[in-house]
Amino acid sequence: MGGRGAAAALLVVTLTAACADSSDSSSSPSPSTTDASTSTLDPAALDGRSYASTSVEGAELAEGTTIEVGFDGDTMSVWTGCNTAFGPFEVDGTTLAWTSEPAATMMMCDPDFLEQDRWLTDLFRSGVDATVEGDALTLQADGVTIELETDTSDDLDSLLGRTWTAIGTVSDGAVSRLPVDTRRPRLDVGADGLSRLFTGCRSGRVTVQVEDQALVFSNVTLQRGRCTGPAGQTERAVLALLDGASDNAELHDHLLVVTRGGEGLFFEVR
Template identity: 30%
Template structure:
């Protein structure tokens, strides 16, 4: 498993960007929307003459503020220093959190990361931001409020394990095997990475409390066994939780945790 520590280095450059063709002040779109300090959700990539929509539920987004661009490329979190000059934005090489993803999300993330690096022309129109590379490729984003993913009733697939600020991808051989659904009635079911399990959970005030786990008793070795042990330790007692851009983070009091991606749950 590969572990990566995110480095939060920021430049002091201003990110007041000028919307092309707009008569408002620099960095604002018609209606007064600023480019910086806004969460922009990725809609499409125009790359080498082909348009690709962001994978559903991937949560690809970016935020421009405090001399940097940070967000999620649809597969992993990233952070990069940035400099502004009029209606252009130059994004330097990013620090990217190493997280295992399915092939579609990984391919999209790699394409996004390539396009977001270098000098970009910025155009804001209404609730949309377009970033254009020197070669004419584009990233189209929107600031429309995203639909929140509910904790209950969603199938959460574990893609990484957390220890403090260190995020470790699930091993390739165990990728996609650990998942769970917290039903609207609090009943929990899923797979720990090897064994199926059931439990009960109640959520309130940013915390979710898991009851005792009941699981099948298959012997689990190798990567699946490692993931099962780690996931079992997190789904125990009271843990903090947060849901953002289709991703769930659970953090135990000892700093151990997991991250999981939303997928449609079977009815």
């Protein structure tokens, strides 16, 4: 992966904070102290890492699922086991919450997964108490305790042979939802890199290659036609990305952020 650009992954995700030694009475609390009475998280520190759940108490996850939480700039993304929700967030003391209704993917899920989507999304709407210690993140709310550990980036070669569905655009470190009432762009990437492309408006082809820690896009061809309005806006964002090597590409399990020149796309990968 190239150096972190304006939008090092998500998504997909990250929290970092240091704990002041509460036994040292001679030092005043730092902005990242975890002392019970003065505990705070510095929002500026919540950028660039991702976490995956290792245990959940007070609730039972759907079989075979985990929870993933990620931060990129002012965006928090949460993978609930079937769908991904993301939106702007804030920190108030140690309380972490979305500041507005999150955008979300709309995958068809079994009832157990849909229920998990619902309660986890509600949890982060209302706010969770967050504690960071080393590589561990603990989230608590409504009698539920979620323990998570740092989730490292996956090998980009694993992207070949999978389908990438764009669920948001990236600009200057912020992830935004796609325009309302537009179809989601998609790349059906072959094992050899030869891929079917849908820009949100037109269909076509593109070649995807992995070189070192970058994704390289070439040979874009599109069916004839002209895209206007929100669909045209989405297509322009797609074509701007699929023109040469990425500046940054980071994959965490099923969440992928790719940027070029400070702009890019946030994908869900299946």
